[in-house]
Amino acid sequence: xxxxxxxxxxxxPGQEIIFCLAVxxxxxxxxxxxxxxxxxxxxxxxxxxxxxxxxxxxHSSYVTGAVLAGQKLIxxxxxxxxxxxxxxxxxQIKTITAHDSWIRRIALTPDHRVISVGDxxxxxxxxxxxxxxxxxxxDHEKMTPHHYPSMLYALxxxxxxSCIATGDRVGHIAIWNAQxxxxxxxxxxxxxxxxxxxxxxxxxxxxxxxxxxxxxxxxAVGGMGKVGNIDHLDGPSRIEVFDINSGERIQMMENxxxxxxxxxxxxxxxxxxxxxxxxxxxxxxxxxxxxxxxQSHIVEHSGHIxxxxxxxxxxxxxxxxxxxxARWSFQIEDPQxxxxxxxxxxxxxxxxx
Amino acid sequence: MEHHHRxxxxxxxxxxxxxxxxxxxxYAANMNQINAFAQDALNxxxxxxxxxxxxxxxxxxxxxxxxxxxxxxxxxxxxxAQIQTSIPGIGISELxxxxxxxxxxxxxxxxxxxxxxxxxxxxxxxxxGRVNEAGVDFPHLGAILARELGNIESxxxxxxxxxxxxxxxxxxxxxxxxxxxNPMFLTDAMMPENIQRLExxxxxxxxxxxxxxxxxxxxxxxxxxxxxxxxxxxxYGRVRxxxxxxxxxxxxxxxxxxRNQYGPTQFGQxxxxxxxxxxxxxxxxxxxxxxxxxxxxxxxxxxxxxADLDHCMSTLxxxxxxxxxxxxxxxxxxxxxxxxxxxxxxxxxDHFASAWSCTLSGCGIQGGTVHGKTxxxxxxxxxxxxxxxxxYATIFAALGIDHTKEYMxxxxxxxxxxFDSTPCYPILT
Numbered sequence: 113x114x115x116x117x118x119x120x121x122x123x124x125p126g127q128e129i130i131f132c133l134a135v136x137x138x139x140x141x142x143x144x145x146x147x148x149x150x151x152x153x154x155x156x157x158x159x160x161x162x163x164x165x166x167x168x169x170x171h172s173s174y175v176t177g178a179v180l181a182g183q184k185l186i187x188x189x190x191x192x193x194x195x196x197x198x199x200x201x202x203x204q205i206k207t208i209t210a211h212d213s214w215i216r217r218i219a220l221t222p223d224h225r226v227i228s229v230g231d232x233x234x235x236x237x238x239x240x241x242x243x244x245x246x247x248x249x250x251d252h253e254k255m256t257p258h259h260y261p262s263m264l265y266a267l268x269x270x271x272x273x274s275c276i277a278t279g280d281r282v283g284h285i286a287i288w289n290a291q292x293x294x295x296x297x298x299x300x301x302x303x304x305x306x307x308x309x310x311x312x313x314x315x316x317x318x319x320x321x322x323x324x325x326x327x328x329x330x331x332a333v334g335g336m337g338k339v340g341n342i343d344h345l346d347g348p349s350r351i352e353v354f355d356i357n358s359g360e361r362i363q364m365m366e367n368x369x370x371x372x373x374x375x376x377x378x379x380x381x382x383x384x385x386x387x388x389x390x391x392x393x394x395x396x397x398x399x400x401x402x403x404x405x406x407q408s409h410i411v412e413h414s415g416h417i418x419x420x421x422x423x424x425x426x427x428x429x430x431x432x433x434x435x436x437x438a439r440w441s442f443q444i445e446d447p448q449x450x451x452x453x454x455x456x457x458x459x460x461x462x463x464x465x
Numbered sequence: 466m467e468h469h470h471r472x473x474x475x476x477x478x479x480x481x482x483x484x485x486x487x488x489x490x491x492y493a494a495n496m497n498q499i500n501a502f503a504q505d506a507l508n509x510x511x512x513x514x515x516x517x518x519x520x521x522x523x524x525x526x527x528x529x530x531x532x533x534x535x536x537x538x539x540x541x542x543x544x545x546a547q548i549q550t551s552i553p554g555i556g557i558s559e560l561x562x563x564x565x566x567x568x569x570x571x572x573x574x575x576x577x578x579x580x581x582x583x584x585x586x587x588x589x590x591x592x593x594g595r596v597n598e599a600g601v602d603f604p605h606l607g608a609i610l611a612r613e614l615g616n617i618e619s620x621x622x623x624x625x626x627x628x629x630x631x632x633x634x635x636x637x638x639x640x641x642x643x644x645x646x647n648p649m650f651l652t653d654a655m656m657p658e659n660i661q662r663l664e665x666x667x668x669x670x671x672x673x674x675x676x677x678x679x680x681x682x683x684x685x686x687x688x689x690x691x692x693x694x695x696x697x698x699x700x701y702g703r704v705r706x707x708x709x710x711x712x713x714x715x716x717x718x719x720x721x722x723x724r725n726q727y728g729p730t731q732f733g734q735x736x737x738x739x740x741x742x743x744x745x746x747x748x749x750x751x752x753x754x755x756x757x758x759x760x761x762x763x764x765x766x767x768x769x770x771x772a773d774l775d776h777c778m779s780t781l782x783x784x785x786x787x788x789x790x791x792x793x794x795x796x797x798x799x800x801x802x803x804x805x806x807x808x809x810x811x812x813x814x815d816h817f818a819s820a821w822s823c824t825l826s827g828c829g830i831q832g833g834t835v836h837g838k839t840x841x842x843x844x845x846x847x848x849x850x851x852x853x854x855x856x857y858a859t860i861f862a863a864l865g866i867d868h869t870k871e872y873m874x875x876x877x878x879x880x881x882x883x884f885d886s887t888p889c890y891p892i893l894t
Contacts, residue, residue, distance in 0.1 A: 127540060129808070147808070148540065172537075174544040190544040214544070231768075259729045260769040311632045312525075312756035313731070314769045343525075345761040345811045372811070392761065393810035416810045434810045 115387075115399050115409040115442050118429070122439040124154065124163065130432035131418045134178040134185060139423055141199070143185050144432055145175025151187050151195075153202060156439070166197055168204025177218035179226065181240040186226055188215035194228065194238065208243045210236060216265045221273035221290060229267045235278050237293065247293045251286035252278065256315065258307055268322035268331075277331055279319030281305060285333060287356060299354050304335035308342050316342040320390070323377035330402075331356050332386055334374030337366045345372040345392035353386070353402055365405045370396045375418050389417035395433050397440075413438075498602075498641045499872050516793050516828055516864050517743040518610050520751040521736075521778060523800035524633045525584070525758035528814050529822035530806065530843055531558050531767040532774075534575045541806035541842045544764055552833040560771035563779035569833050570782060570791060571826040572892035576837020576849040577856065579802060582816040584633055584758070587801035592637050594857030595883035601641070601874065606857065607749045608639035608646035609881055613866050614748035621710045621747050624648045627655065627735045630755035641874050648751070655738055656714045713741050726780050733777045740784050743794050757800060761811035774798070782826055795828040795863055799856075806843040820846045823856065825892065829863030834892045854883030862888035 128146035135142050140157040149171045152163040170187075177188035184205065185197040192215060196206035211230030218228045224240040233254050237246040256262045266279035269290065276288040285299040307315045321334035332353050339347035349370045353363035365386075372392030379386055385408070386400045395413035397420070400406065415434035422429045429440040528543075535558045536542040547556040550565040555573070557565055564571070581587045581596075589597055592605040604612075611623035626648035628634045639646035649657060666674075716724060716737050727733040732754045739750040754774065759766035778798060785791040803821025804814035820839040826832070837849030851859075858868035861882055868888055871878035880886075 129812070147544070149538070173546065191546070261772055263765065263768070311630060312758075313630045313754075314756070314766060316762055316765070318765075343756070343758045343760045344813070391810075393813075395810075416812075 116445075118397065118409070118411055118440055118442040120438050121441050122161075124161075124437040126163075126435055126437070129174070129418070129434050130437055131174060131176045132178045132187075133419055133421055133430060133432045133437075134180045135421045135423075135430060136180060136199075139426060139428060142430065142437075143178055143180075143187075143197075143199070144437060145171075145178050145187050145189070147174050149173055149175060149189070149191070151175055151178070151185070151197065153199075154437070164202065166202045166204065168195075168197070169207070170195055170204055173214075176214070176216060177228070179218055179220040181220055181224050181226070184240065186218065186220070186240060188218045188228055190214040192230065194218070194226065194243065196243065206243055208238075210238065210245075214263075216263070217267040219267055219269045219276075221269060223273060225290075227267060227269060227276055227290075229264045229278055231261070231263045233262060233264045233280065235264070235267070235276065235288070249288065249293050249295075250278075251295055251298065252280040252284060253282070256282050256305075256307070258309075258315065260315065263318060266319045266322045266334075268324055270324040270328040271326055272328070275324060275328055277322045277324065279322050279333060281315070281318035283319060283335075285319065285322070285331070287331070297356055297359060299331070299333070299359060301333050301335065301352050303337055303352075304333070304350065306336075306339040306342055306347065312342055314342065316345075317347070317373075320373045321376045321388070323379055323386070325379050326381060326383045329356055330354065330362070330383075332377050332379070332402075334377050334388055334390070336371075336373045337368075347371060349374050349388070349390055349396070349398070351377065351386065351388060351400065363402055363405050365400050365407065367398070367407060367410075370398055370410060370412075372396075372416065375416075376420055378420070378422050381424050387420075387422060389420045389431060391416040395431075397429075397431065498643050499874055514793065514865070515746065516614055516795070517747070517790070518614070518749045518795045518797065518828075518860075518864070519736075519739045519743060519781070520606070520749070521774070521781075521796065521798040522628075522751055522753040523757055523774070523798060524628070524630070524753050524755035526587075526800045526802045526804055526816060527757040527770070527774070528759065528763060528767055528804035529575070529820075529839075530804070530814070531560055531764070531771060533557055533561075533573045533822035533824060534839055534843060535559075536806070536841065536843050539842050541808070541844070543808065545767075555833070555835055558771070560767055561775045563775045567779050567782055570786065570830065571824050571832055572830050572834045572836060573822060573824050574836045574851060574856070574859075574889065574892070575820075575822045575839055576846040576851050577803070577818075577821045577823060577853075578846050578850050579818045579821075579853050582802050582818040584801060584816075587816075587818060588633070588635055590853050591799060591801050591856075592635075593640075594853050594886075601879070602638065603879075604640035604642040604646065605637040606860070607637065607648055607751055608642045610749040610864070611639075611646045612642055613861075613881075614864065616746075619746065621713070621742070621745050622649045623747065624749045624751075625651065625739075625742055625747055626751040626753070627651045627738070628751075628753035628755070629653060629655075629731060629735075630753070632756040632758075634753075634755070641872070641879075651714075655716075655735060657711060710745070713745050713747070714738055716741070723784070726784070728776055728780070730773050730777070732773050733780070736777045736781045737784075740781060740788075740790075743785075744788065744790060757804075758816075759804065760809070760813040760815055763804065763808070763812060763814040785827065791827040793828050795830065795860065796826040797823065797860065798826075799823040820844060825859070825863060829865065829894055831892050831894050836889050836892050849889070851889060852883075852886075854886035855889060858882040858886035858888040859892070862890075862893055 133144040142154040171189035173190035213231035215230040226238040233252040263281040283301040287297040323332040336347040337350040348368040375390040395417035399409035419432040535547040615623035727737040802818040805817040861868040868882040
């Protein structure tokens with residue numbers, strides 16, 4: 113695939129930090145969660161779409177996860193809650209306190225179970241219809257080796273919903289059978305965690321994103337490489353790809369030009385490319401060729417990108433970033449050997465090579 | 466306990482220089498330093514009261530919004546909730562749950578406006594209580610309090626400073642008070658190195674040498690009275706006491722229960738050392754916890770560092786209280802500034818000195834109080850503004866030290882708190 117034509121078609125600037133989004137299958141409606149504890153609806157099909165704040169008490173802290181389950185939207189937040197919304201009326205339906213600490217991510221299985229991970233280091237399973245707790249499990253230590261609270265940032269489901277992956281601050285990954293909730297494998301990415309024992313005496317980093325390949329034989333792990341000055345997100349963005357069966361790391365893609373965290377990843381449908389977003393105080397969208405590890409495309413963005421959703425069929429991408437929501441278009445072309453292309457958002461029109 | 470190679474070795478010769486350097490400046494006749502050994506009689510009662518200070522130095526600048534002045538629900542508030550404390554009407558960040566139940570002996574100041582927001586200059590300001598002035602080498606807080614609270618004849622150190630992280634590490638200077646009041650500065654190991662007696666010299670020999678020196682000095686003094694000699698004699702007289710104080714730094718002498726209470730982190734261990742030191746009569750101990758400079762990932766950084774601060778500070782206050790020491794020990798938590806209310810693209814907060822917080826606990830403090838107020842987003846002080854001089858005046862007043870007291874630098878009077886400083890009386894007992 114060739115992403116050289118990736119360009120912004122619509123932007124919705126704001127004051128909030130946008131952490132998560134959910135798009136309906138028709139790509140006509142978008143919901144997103146923000147730092148103002150609000151969940152917004154945006155009708156993408158309208159020419160001058162304006163966001164609508166959903167009604168209800170909702171969340172009381174940052175909204176960090178959103179999934180669509182039929183007519184229901186389920187969101188999660190740092191307030192430890194899962195909130196159910198009616199997407200037709202925009203009304204809040206149900207709220208449960210799901211974790212003892214921040215909820216970092218949620219995902220929806222094809223059989224309509226919600227999976228959540230939080231800083232209580234638990235992975236929990238919920239009935240998406242009635243909110244019933246169907247199980248809890250963990251393989252993640254509550255404290256780091258240096259005696260500080262750890263965090264369970266990352267979660268992904270295989271496309272068929274049979275496997276769950278969870279990843280934490282110190283670089284530990286567990287893979288689970290989504291039916292039995294038994295652990296099937298574990299991986300380690302210690303480079304994602306930087307502990308500064310001398311200069312600043314705290315840590316930064318952690319596994320921030322996980323992505324099963326379409327055939328679920330590989331797992332991509334995203335974060336940030338080792339950092340010299342942990343005051344800033346100053347480390348190289350880093351992706352490691354593992355063969356799940358062997359546990360062997362088969363690729364490592366680290367880029368010091370694109371600094372910061374890899375917040376979310378998505379495989380191309382053919383499993384050959386890996387799209388990732390993230391950043392430090394700025395953002396990036398990056399495309400890597402998994403087989404070679406080469407970065408085939410990079411777009412810089414004005415704000416750190418926390419989440420994205422890509423529709424390969426319609427060749428549309430939506431990014432959720434610091435004070436900015438954006439819709440992008442791209443064209444999929446036959447793969448051609450090419451040099452890495454780099455452009456800054458705003459320069460897209462001048463780079464059509 | 467971690468042991469590292471010590472780059473800033475305090476050898477015996479340096480030790481002698483440290484304790485003896487004041488002897489060379491005992492003349493008190495020059496314009497740059499005062500007589501380090503001339504203690505006024507008015508302070509004798511204060512010294513006898515055994516007041517002590519522990520400064521928890523939050524190097525790099527802790528966020529007031531994630532500690533003592535949360536703004537939940539505001540765009541600047543960040544993701545953390547506010548929790549109710551044991552004092553009705555007072556809420557602090559949920560990152561400080563243990564301290565929320567221990568505010569009975571603590572006053573929160575939420576209205577510091579110190580204006581300077583770069584690390585080096587802000588450190589100088591908060592370490593001295595005033596901006597630097599050309600030609601005057603102002604002493605820092607520890608040196609002033611070592612002089613005001615310490616006993617010139619003390620056999621324990623007057624001033625111990627622990628700063629094991631390297632970022633932002635500054636030793637500070639006793640300035641015109643002279644080297645007598647410089648800190649015993651521990652940068653790597655918690656145990657001072659090279660203050661042990663040489664193995665080649667027996668304890669008896671060492672004691673005999675000291676007694677011989679003492680006798681000769683007394684004979685000399687009968688015929689030669691001079692401040693410089695008195696300083697020299699006093700400095701050497703302290704050496705055996707300082708050498709014998711190494712046990713104070715050995716937390717293995719504490720019960721396992723107590724060590725567990727302070728926890729496994731280095732900051733916890735250093736807080737335990739601080740308690741041991743003040744219990745033994747050391748008047749000023751600084752424990753630096755670096756590095757709070759969270760330009761990126763402010764919230765994760767504070768989840769780590771606040772967990773450390775909350776646990777160690779609350780344990781320290783409990784321990785001091787249980788031992789009957791809190792009434793006579795002032796515990797200060799302070800950094801060089803706070804952090805911006807605005808949240809940057811890296812989910813960080815930057816330097817901010819316009820509206821930030823600190824705490825004072827224990828000696829002389831009206832616990833359960835909050836002084837000052839910031840606006841709803843924490844951008845400005847709207848009530849009870851205090852500057853660095855006011856904070857120093859408050860600290861001195863809490864300890865019973867007249868904040869208008871002056872040191873005479875040559876013919877120039879230098880007030881110990883900056884000109885026009887005012888103590889914050891509502892938080893004082």
